Amino acid sequence: MLGTGSVGRTIGSKLVELGHEVRMGSRSADNEHAAEWVASTGEGASQGTFADAAAFGELLFNCTAGTGSLEALGAAGEENLNGKVLVDVSNPLDFSRGRPPTLSVCNDDSLGEQIQRAFPEAKVVKALQTVNAAVMVSPASLPGEHNIFICGNDEGAKAEVERLLQSFGWPAERILDLGDISSARATEMYLPLWLRLMGAVGSPNFNIQVVR
Ligand SMILES: NC(=O)c1ccc[n+]([C@@H]2O[C@H](COP(=O)([O-])OP(=O)(O)OC[C@H]3O[C@@H](n4cnc5c(N)ncnc54)[C@H](OP(=O)(O)O)[C@@H]3O)[C@@H](O)[C@H]2O)c1
Numbered sequence: 564m565l566g567t568g569s570v571g572r573t574i575g576s577k578l579v580e581l582g583h584e585v586r587m588g589s590r591s592a593d594n595e596h597a598a599e600w601v602a603s604t605g606e607g608a609s610q611g612t613f614a615d616a617a618a619f620g621e622l623l624f625n626c627t628a629g630t631g632s633l634e635a636l637g638a639a640g641e642e643n644l645n646g647k648v649l650v651d652v653s654n655p656l657d658f659s660r661g662r663p664p665t666l667s668v669c670n671d672d673s674l675g676e677q678i679q680r681a682f683p684e685a686k687v688v689k690a691l692q693t694v695n696a697a698v699m700v701s702p703a704s705l706p707g708e709h710n711i712f713i714c715g716n717d718e719g720a721k722a723e724v725e726r727l728l729q730s731f732g733w734p735a736e737r738i739l740d741l742g743d744i745s746s747a748r749a750t751e752m753y754l755p756l757w758l759r760l761m762g763a764v765g766s767p768n769f770n771i772q773v774v775r
Contacts, residue, residue: 566626567596577700588616617643629655645684675747686720695767709770714746
């Protein structure tokens with residue numbers, strides 16, 4: 564688990580609850596958010612640097628701030644990413660000019676693609692980042708047949724992530740595969756709408772449903 568924010572901690576806790584062992588990585592080996600998470604999660608949870616976590620994991624999650632993700636993955640070490648499924652939950656939100664944030668990359672490129680280009684041997688699967696952390700691991704907390712999206716170049720990696728999402732409670736028919744990693748442009752460019760929807764509905768706990 565690369566990232567000590569609410570997404571890393573929420574997904575990390577769900578994974579431990581499901582019986583996985585999770586090492587949470589940070590820029591520092593003794594990050595206080597990670598330490599609190601380890602203490603409250605108990606057996607199966609540990610912490611370290613980004614490199615420690617990446618070396619430990621069979622499957623990796625990028626849950627770092629989008630503007631720091633390439634730096635975080637660089638610190639994790641290419642050798643620790645090669646050949647592994649890397650679930651990219653980040654959004655390229657740039658808060659440097661205030662709120663609402665802008666996208667640091669968009670239109671003809673995406674953070675998902677930048678990560679895949681920077682680490683060509685990693686199997687990047689963009690997933691989950693169109694919903695709040697609580698909804699990611701508890702889709703049944705919202706009514707309706709709402710959807711989640713996955714994108715990536717490696718079919719086997721996407722199948723593995725689909726199984727993982729099903730273990731989080733996402734029914735198979737609600738997981739929409741949008742295609743290769745360039746589809747991350749679409750799911751990342753959804754964020755400006757997501758932010759406005761949050762303001763309009765007054766809560767981050769919502770999702771969208773594709774009807775046809
Ligand atoms: N919050 C949500 O519900 C939600 C929903 C969908 C998607 N997302 C996306 O998920 C990601 C994580 O969100 P979050 O709210 O949990 O946490 P966050 O505050 O966006 O990110 C925290 C993590 O980013 C790392 N980080 C920040 N700047 C860095 C840099 N320059 N170099 C290396 N690492 C850096 C931090 O490292 P340290 O541990 O060293 O501090 C920390 O581990 C973001 O990309 C966000 O857009 C969030």
